[in-house]
Amino acid sequence: AQSVTQLGSHVSVSEGALVLLRCNYSSSVPPYLFWYVQYPNQGLQLLLKYTSAATLVKGINGFEAEFKKSETSFHLTKPSAHMSDAAEYFCAVTGGGNKLTFGTGTQLKVEL
Amino acid sequence: GAGVSQSPSNKVTEKGKDVELRCDPISGHTALYWYRQSLGQGLEFLIYFQGNSAPDKSGLPSDRFSAERTGGSVSTLTIQRTQQEDSAVYLCASSLYPTGGQGGELFFGEGSRLTVL
Numbered sequence: 001a002q003s004v005t006q007l008g009s010h011v012s013v014s015e016g017a018l019v020l021l022r023c024n025y026s027s028s029v030p031p032y033l034f035w036y037v038q039y040p041n042q043g044l045q046l047l048l049k050y051t052s053a054a055t056l057v058k059g060i061n062g063f064e065a066e067f068k069k070s071e072t073s074f075h076l077t078k079p080s081a082h083m084s085d086a087a088e089y090f091c092a093v094t095g096g097g098n099k100l101t102f103g104t105g106t107q108l109k110v111e112l
Numbered sequence: 113g114a115g116v117s118q119s120p121s122n123k124v125t126e127k128g129k130d131v132e133l134r135c136d137p138i139s140g141h142t143a144l145y146w147y148r149q150s151l152g153q154g155l156e157f158l159i160y161f162q163g164n165s166a167p168d169k170s171g172l173p174s175d176r177f178s179a180e181r182t183g184g185s186v187s188t189l190t191i192q193r194t195q196q197e198d199s200a201v202y203l204c205a206s207s208l209y210p211t212g213g214q215g216g217e218l219f220f221g222e223g224s225r226l227t228v229l
Contacts, residue, residue: 043116043220043221043223051215099157099211102155
């Protein structure tokens with residue numbers, strides 16, 4: 001079985017500051033890991049995914065995430081936040097079977 | 113259309129009524145998923161289809177919930193005798209290949225918001 005823990009249901013940063021959204025996972029098999037973003041009243045959109053090709057994964061809109069097996073983490077970062085980054089972010093993991101298990105999400109607020 | 117289409121976008125119903133939610137996946141996508149999103153609960157897996165078969169329906173919360181997929185395309189999620197706790201956004205997603213074994217990306221629709229009064 002697999003699970004995801006996202007630390008911090010709400011994160012607030014200033015525009016231009018570093019964004020760090022935390023994700024820890026558990027999986028009984030080597031996982032695939034995903035970050036999705038959901039803008040208000042929209043469906044989820046893929047930011048990036050880890051499929052074992054490289055531990056540092058670059059995604060859209062300047063986001064990246066690093067897979068750290070020893071820490072069972074897949075934290076999402078962006079060097080400089082923009083107002084348009086305000087959204088809800090979901091980490092997800094596969095670990096056997098054919099479904100994605102999602103975390104409870106982190107609402108990112110970007111302040112001037 | 114190019115994306116996953118869901119209808120209706122909003123549905124208000126009375127407790128005890130049946131509802132049907134429809135999902136049109138991206139053409140050619142063999143895998144189809146239903147999730148439920150409740151406030152503060154994240155996304156809860158309901159059911160997974162590969163073609164017209166549902167090898168994983170472990171997330172359906174009760175026997176009031178059922179889903180089918182026909183022609184390897186359109187899927188319908190049916191909730192019978194709706195209860196207030198069924199109020200949520202129901203999301204459909206499709207992928208070209210299953211996410212578990214091959215890391216297939218899920219493409220989501222905008223969801224159907226169900227409110228049970």
